[in-house]
Amino acid sequence: MELSEEAVIPADPAHTWRLVTEPQHVQQWYAFGGADIELVPGGAMLLRWDEHGGFPARVEAVEPGHRFAFRWLPDPGDLVEITLTPAGAGTLVRITESGTLDNAETSAMAWKNSLSLLARLAQN
Template identity: 75%
Template sequence: MERISEQTLVPADADSTWRLITDPQYFQQWYAFGGAEIELVAGGAMVLRWDEHGSFRATVVAVEPGRRFAFRWLPEPGDLVEITFSPEGTGTLVRISESGALEDAATSAMAWRNSLSLLAKLAQA
């Protein structure tokens, strides 16, 4: 099993950061650029889209407002993505970890790094 982890300091409080990460209208601005559907309950369905890659399904695993959001790519047992939040001064430290049988860990890590950069910029807008 492989595991990657990336983090960034988002210049917003945990509640605002939570909204940016779990509300589909914001989620598509920093990660799933072709659109996102998120049923924000444990066991809920997710569909994430990219124009160049297509649609991907996932299942929500954990919903802990302001602390942790996790989902698992389908089909089972897909990779697990965990997003955790920690207050840090006036901002929020966001850590994204993905674990499982990663096809290309380096590419996944780069994609999460880029997405976290976009998330931090979105928080400033």
Template identity: 45%
Template sequence: MVPRQIEREVFVEAPAERVWALLTEPEHLRAWYAFDGAEVDLRPGGALVFRWAEHGEFHAVVETVEPGNRFSFRLAVAPGQPPSAGGSTLVEFTLTAEPGGTRVRVVESGFRDLALSDAERAEHAENQAAGWEGGFDTLASPAFA
């Protein structure tokens, strides 16, 4: 079955300002998410590019920027393509300050709206869930923050 959305949440032992930088600055994104580089135009409508040698170059468009609180973007499903209706998901990060650090939540939604077969939608959701799990495990590592 194709999920409506996938979610992952971790606690990072760092203040929200530091976590915001980890989520939005290219040099930090490379360490936990886009291992082969990232480009970030951090404003609504701004372009994002995430690179992985094994997967290709994925494009996104920024939707929401609330420094230290919320960041969202529409991410293309296929490498080298712009995000489009039926060809992208919505990725939303929420940061919540807590004693000793920051809780980070990612929700990726829109899998059921993709112009793919049910099997392809389900596979894409599984791959994305695995990617967020691995990335968030790194992000939450005390040595990383």
């Protein structure tokens, strides 16, 4: 199963890349309890939410300014790919999650909300 959500973020791809890969920014739009990201293929990730706890992942792909992908653990976890494409003065951000997707509707809603928060963060 696969789901995809996208939004145009009001920032150039270089700035948007920092927002989607640097832990201090990821905490502001997605993992509100904190994020640890070793930004290299095979790198460790831990995304935390106060109400849900911590969720480990592994970095799968790093293409600066264009694509970031990670896989939830344990293997074989769902794959999350975040792609950035220039869109006028902004950046089209597409988040695709594929795998078993235990609750696709909840995941889609969460990514849509996260993209909305990311767009607001980019305006600051």
